[in-house]
Amino acid sequence: xxxxxxxxxxxxxxxxIIILATMFLVFRTTKEAATPNEGTTFPTSxxxxxxxxxxxxxxxxxxxxxxxxxxxxxxxxxxxxxxVNPGSYVLAGDLGYCLVDGxxxxxxxxxxxxxxxxxKSQSFGVALLKEPLSEARLEAEAFLTSRLGISKQxxxxxxxxxxxxxxxxxxFSEGNLGFSACTESVTLP
Amino acid sequence: xxxxxxxxxLVLLLASALPLPAQxxxxxxxxxxxxxPDPHDFDDTCPVGAPLGFAGVLVLIxxxxxxxxxxxxxxxxxxxxxxxxxxxxTPTNPENHSKAKKVLTNAVIGLLIILSAWLVVDFLMKTLYxxxxxxxxxxxxxxVGGEYCIVKNDKVQGLFARGISPVTGGGGGGGGSASGPAxxxxxxxxxxxxxxxxxDGGYTLTQAQANTFSCIAKSESSCGTRxxxxxxxxxxxxxxxxxxxIVLGTPDSACHSLNLPVCTAAAQRAGWTGTGNLNCENAFxxxxxxxGQEALARACQAAAANISCNVxxxxxxxxxxxxxxxxxxxxRSSRQQACIxxxxxx
Numbered sequence: 001x002x003x004x005x006x007x008x009x010x011x012x013x014x015x016x017i018i019i020l021a022t023m024f025l026v027f028r029t030t031k032e033a034a035t036p037n038e039g040t041t042f043p044t045s046x047x048x049x050x051x052x053x054x055x056x057x058x059x060x061x062x063x064x065x066x067x068x069x070x071x072x073x074x075x076x077x078x079x080x081x082x083x084v085n086p087g088s089y090v091l092a093g094d095l096g097y098c099l100v101d102g103x104x105x106x107x108x109x110x111x112x113x114x115x116x117x118x119x120k121s122q123s124f125g126v127a128l129l130k131e132p133l134s135e136a137r138l139e140a141e142a143f144l145t146s147r148l149g150i151s152k153q154x155x156x157x158x159x160x161x162x163x164x165x166x167x168x169x170x171x172f173s174e175g176n177l178g179f180s181a182c183t184e185s186v187t188l189p
Numbered sequence: 190x191x192x193x194x195x196x197x198x199l200v201l202l203l204a205s206a207l208p209l210p211a212q213x214x215x216x217x218x219x220x221x222x223x224x225x226p227d228p229h230d231f232d233d234t235c236p237v238g239a240p241l242g243f244a245g246v247l248v249l250i251x252x253x254x255x256x257x258x259x260x261x262x263x264x265x266x267x268x269x270x271x272x273x274x275x276x277x278x279t280p281t282n283p284e285n286h287s288k289a290k291k292v293l294t295n296a297v298i299g300l301l302i303i304l305s306a307w308l309v310v311d312f313l314m315k316t317l318y319x320x321x322x323x324x325x326x327x328x329x330x331x332x333v334g335g336e337y338c339i340v341k342n343d344k345v346q347g348l349f350a351r352g353i354s355p356v357t358g359g360g361g362g363g364g365g366s367a368s369g370p371a372x373x374x375x376x377x378x379x380x381x382x383x384x385x386x387x388x389d390g391g392y393t394l395t396q397a398q399a400n401t402f403s404c405i406a407k408s409e410s411s412c413g414t415r416x417x418x419x420x421x422x423x424x425x426x427x428x429x430x431x432x433x434x435i436v437l438g439t440p441d442s443a444c445h446s447l448n449l450p451v452c453t454a455a456a457q458r459a460g461w462t463g464t465g466n467l468n469c470e471n472a473f474x475x476x477x478x479x480x481g482q483e484a485l486a487r488a489c490q491a492a493a494a495n496i497s498c499n500v501x502x503x504x505x506x507x508x509x510x511x512x513x514x515x516x517x518x519x520x521r522s523s524r525q526q527a528c529i530x531x532x533x534x535x
Contacts, residue, residue: 082494083458083459083491084455084456084458084459084491084492084494084495085494085495085496088377093415094417095494096415096416096417096418096430096490096494097416097417097430097459097487097490097491097493097494098459098487098490098491099459099460099487099491100456100459100460100461100462100484100487100488100491101460102483102484102487114411114414114415115414116413116414118376118377121375121376121377121379121382123375123376123377125376125377125411125412125413125414126411126414127410127411127414127415128411129415129418159375159376161374161375161376161378161407161411161412161414162411163407163408163411163412163414164411165408165409165410165411165415165419166408166409166519166521166522166524166525167419167420167521170408170521170522170523170524173407173408173411173524174370174371174372174404174407174408174524174527174528175370175372175407
């Protein structure tokens with residue numbers, strides 16, 4: 001075997017190694033892409049509007065300082081805990097982040113609004129995420145009345161903030177828009 | 190036999206090497222990569238296509254260097270392949286043999302010079318500018334400061350503006366959409382919550398600053414209710430997260446990178462096992478998660494979702510730009526500007 005033949009075989013060997021390395025990289029990347037990430041949902045007991053079960057009630061503070069009895073919306077199999085903010089819960093929409101292991105907990109599945117609850121201040125936060133905002137607000141109200149087991153008028157007595165971020169609607173992004181049945185309600189497009 | 194073997198080898202080598210540049214993240218092979226950067230990709234407050242500021246020019250220089258290195262590596266590979274083929278095709282011709290050897294040697298030396306020049310620049314810049322930096326990487330990331338874009342200043346005051354006191358009780362006229370009523374938030378974005386959250390991260394805010402932040406939080410994230418999903422005016426997704434929409438991925442040493450102990454602690458609640466700084470700038474590029482950095486990106490997003498971390502990062506940014514300028518550069522930020530006018534004196 002002369003020197004040229006040896007070089008030829010060395011080059012051939014290199015080519016095979018490069019092909020194998022490429023295949024390894026390609027398959028490894030494909031596997032990573034299949035790992036659950038932001039677009040993956042974590043299994044819940046069901047989706048909006050009928051994925052909850054609750055029989056018990058809880059008492060929460062109302063705006064005027066008195067208390068109001070509502071269905072247990074935290075332990076209804078649908079609401080999820082905001083693990084990085086202890087005492088906060090998400091009733092509808094996703095958390096806004098995924099856990100490091102790739103699972104992305106999602107509460108009631110909707111992209112039109114997001115509802116959270118802060119146990120410390122006993123207040124609800126509602127973000128309207130799609131135009132027309134008036135329709136999104138009505139849907140959010142329907143969701144809350146069904147989960148809390150209260151009327152639209154009773155919604156007005158809750159501690160709540162309902163708004164929309166500036167990147168959804170700049171004009172209505174400042175201030176509490178109010179639920180539609182309440183006196184402080186803002187007329188929305 | 191050799192005449193058949195050589196082309197086969199060349200084709201095999203080139204075909205197998207083709208996917209490698211893309212896999213290795215060589216910028217020239219990334220379809221989303223441009224030599225002239227869009228400052229909006231680095232700073233969401235910059236309008237799309239805005240002129241480059243100082244930091245933007247540094248990114249441009251970095252891109253030119255990356256392109257040159259990528260091109261150099263590509264040419265070296267082709268020259269080495271050519272030398273190998275020349276060697277195989279003319280096994281008995283000593284002249285071509287020595288020519289092939291010379292080409293091969295020069296190509297390898299050239300490649301070594303390219304790569305070592307890169308490492309020398311990297312080492313020198315890190316030593317001169319920031320001794321705490323370790324490891325190899327794009328050298329311009331250590332150059333903190335400066336603006337990514339140049340934005341026209343529409344708020345220039347008149348020569349005697351400071352000497353004229355505003356007339357009170359004038360009915361709030363004039364000023365367009367930014368002069369509307371502004372109020373502080375309640376619940377999780379109340380001024381008291383913000384003061385307390387900033388203190389968790391070691392920052393002390395004044396009451397006026399807390400009130401301003403409280404008001405801004407309503408427009409930025411509906412009082413912290415919707416912390417992700419922000420888009421640019423043209424509808425592109427951004428890497429802004431949390432109550433104050435902190436843009437992750439903008440290179441800096443603390444604020445945008447969430448290099449704060451309170452943020453590391455928050456990420457650990459979401460399963461992050463690291464203990465030091467998060468260095469979130471390593472996980473994002475132009476509003477997107479970098480390939481291979483998915484776990485770090487998730488840790489950063491989870492940390493940014495934490496109120497104490499986000500408020501601390503916002504307070505960190507406020508220390509650098511006390512005029513709340515990080516929240517008013519977007520063309521849609523009239524409500525945020527109204528908050529500043531009302532609570533921070535404009």
